Amino acid sequence: MKxxxxxxxxxxxxxxxxxxxxxxxxxxxxxxxxxxKEDDKPKTPAxxxxxxxxxxxxxxxxxxxxxxxxxxxxxxxxxxEKRIGKEWREMKAEGFTVKAKTPTIEEKDGKFFASFPMTIxxxxxxxxxxxxxxxxxxKDGKYYLSFKR
Numbered sequence: 001m002k003x004x005x006x007x008x009x010x011x012x013x014x015x016x017x018x019x020x021x022x023x024x025x026x027x028x029x030x031x032x033x034x035x036x037k038e039d040d041k042p043k044t045p046a047x048x049x050x051x052x053x054x055x056x057x058x059x060x061x062x063x064x065x066x067x068x069x070x071x072x073x074x075x076x077x078x079x080x081e082k083r084i085g086k087e088w089r090e091m092k093a094e095g096f097t098v099k100a101k102t103p104t105i106e107e108k109d110g111k112f113f114a115s116f117p118m119t120i121x122x123x124x125x126x127x128x129x130x131x132x133x134x135x136x137x138x139k140d141g142k143y144y145l146s147f148k149r
Contacts, residue, residue, distance in 0.1 A: 049136045052143045053103035053114040061100040063088035071145045079147055095123030112136040
């Protein structure tokens with residue numbers, strides 16, 4: 001079991017990104033605060049990077065491997081599936097839970113890196129802390145997570 005936690009931590013570090021997007025509301029529907037979905041969209045590059053990181057954190061907490069596809073460029077989908085998706089499915093089946101904190105983003109030499117602090121707990125209650133890190137890249141005006149440094 002400790003091996004499974006270690007493998008999960010390594011996978012999360014390698015692949016961490018964001019979580020699934022919300023439901024099927026259209027862009028002009030109102031949310032509970034009365035603002036439209038358009039108002040909720042990030043406006044600045046920093047807000048957009050944070051939004052991607054937040055989605056990955058939510059995906060990790062839900063162990064939602066389907067969410068990975070939207071968080072990585074198509075050329076990294078296979079790698080994300082192998083490094084994260086498979087592990088999340090196994091952990092979910094074994095009764096693990098993940099509690100993710102708000103991700104942080106740092107800039108180093110013009111590149112952005114998201115860190116994802118989390119607690120991974122086995123079904124018998126043993127918890128481990130981990131903080132995997134992934135790159136955040138921009139392509140065609142959209143931000144993605146990446147394994148590339």
